[in-house]
Amino acid sequence: xxxxxxxxxxxxxxxxxxxxxxxxxxxxxxxxxxxxxxxxxxxxxxxxxxxxxxxxxxxxxxxxxxxxxxxxxxxxxxxxxxxxxxxxxxxxxxxxxxxxxxxxxxxxxxxxxxxxxxxxxxxxxxxxxxxxxxxxxxxxxxxxxxxxxxxxxxxxxxxxxxxxxxxxxxxxxxxxxxxxxxxxxxxxxxxxxxxxxxxxxxxxxxxxxxxxxxxxxxxxxxxxxxxxxxx
Numbered sequence: 001x002x003x004x005x006x007x008x009x010x011x012x013x014x015x016x017x018x019x020x021x022x023x024x025x026x027x028x029x030x031x032x033x034x035x036x037x038x039x040x041x042x043x044x045x046x047x048x049x050x051x052x053x054x055x056x057x058x059x060x061x062x063x064x065x066x067x068x069x070x071x072x073x074x075x076x077x078x079x080x081x082x083x084x085x086x087x088x089x090x091x092x093x094x095x096x097x098x099x100x101x102x103x104x105x106x107x108x109x110x111x112x113x114x115x116x117x118x119x120x121x122x123x124x125x126x127x128x129x130x131x132x133x134x135x136x137x138x139x140x141x142x143x144x145x146x147x148x149x150x151x152x153x154x155x156x157x158x159x160x161x162x163x164x165x166x167x168x169x170x171x172x173x174x175x176x177x178x179x180x181x182x183x184x185x186x187x188x189x190x191x192x193x194x195x196x197x198x199x200x201x202x203x204x205x206x207x208x209x210x211x212x213x214x215x216x217x218x219x220x221x222x223x224x225x226x227x228x229x230x231x
Contacts, residue, residue, distance in 0.1 A: 036185075036189065037188065037189040037192040037193060037197070037229050037230050038173060038185060038188050038189060038192070038229060040182070040185065042177055045173055045176060045177055046173070046174070046177045047076060047228070048173055048228045048229055049169075049170045049171075049173035049174045049177065050072075050076065050170070051073065051076050051077075051228040052166045052167070052169050052170040052173070052228065052229070053166070053167060053170040054069050054072055054073050054076070055073070055166055055223070055228075056162075056163040056164070056166035056167045056170065057069050057163070058070070058090075058219060059110070059120060059161075059162060059163040060163070061103055061106050062094060062099070062102040062103060062105075062106055062215060063094070063099065064094055064095070064099075066094060067091055067094055067095070070087050070090050070091045070094065071091060073087050074087045074088065074091070076228075077226065080226060082225070082226070083222060083225075083226040086218040086219075086221055086222045086226075087218075087222065089214055089215075089218045090214075090215050090218045090219060090222075093213065093214050093215035093218070094215065097213060097214070097215065101212070101213055102213055102215055102216075104212075105211055105212050105213040105215070105216050106216070108210070108212070109206075109207055109210060109211060109216060117206060117207075117210035118203055118204075118206035118207045118210055118220075119203070120161055120162040120163070120203060121137075121157075121158065121160050121161055121162070122136055122137075122140065122160035122162070122165065122195055122196075122199055123135075123136040123137050123158075123160045125198070125199035125202060125203070126195070126198060126199055132158045132160060133158050136160055136195070137158045137159050137160045138159075139195075140159045140160050140165070140195055141159035143168075143191060143195075144159060144164075144168060147168065147171070147172065149168065149171065151164070160195070162200065162203060165195060165196050165200075166196075168191075169188065169191065169192055169196065169229070172184060172187070172188045172191070173188060176188070192229055192230065193230075196229075196230075197229070197230045200223070200227070201223075201224055201227075203223070204219075204220045204221075204222075204223035204224035204227075205220065205224055206220075207219060207220030207223070208220030208221050208224060
């Protein structure tokens with residue numbers, strides 16, 4: 001956890017495990033609800049939340065320790081053949097490809113040192129000035145605080161980091177699943193539309209275009225074409 005709050009997937013749904021394996025139903029959303037960012041069905045919402053939580057972890061530096069995360073995502077996406085194939089490729093890359101090459105690619109994409117190919121910060125896409133820690137970052141941090149969350153003291157990345165945004169949306173969704181507070185759907189949708197969906201597809205596109213390794217090319221394509229929200 002990077003946000004200072006603990007939460008688990010203890011849901012009011014009939015079966016949390018069944019919720020996970022039903023993510024495939026999200027990709028067949030009907031036209032009546034296609035403008036909704038999050039599903040209004042409990043089990044599908046729990047699956048979206050878990051997928052976001054797991055995806056947030058994949059932005060960390062690549063290592064074999066991420067294999068269980070990728071494998072869990074394979075289970076969530078098992079009704080989507082292309083997504084599963086992309087995840088299988090990522091798992092194979094973690095197991096077989098040169099770890100140093102993966103770490104170098106991660107640094108090229110997200111860290112620099114001179115220019116990030118795929119900056120993982122919302123403010124660099126949503127705000128003029130080409131810098132983080134601006135107004136967008138402050139607004140996002142306030143939204144975390146309003147939700148009872150804050151960044152852990154040892155976290156060096158700003159609040160608008162994509163991993164934190166995914167984690168926050170996951171937290172909000174799990175809260176709805178656990179507490180049945182359907183009044184929070186509009187808050188969740190609004191936050192996602194304002195601070196995530198307007199730029200994250202661009203991020204994943206830059207990842208797919210700029211990556212040197214199949215791990216990050218596959219991750220970019222997964223996020224660009226199979227993001228579990230905003231369908």
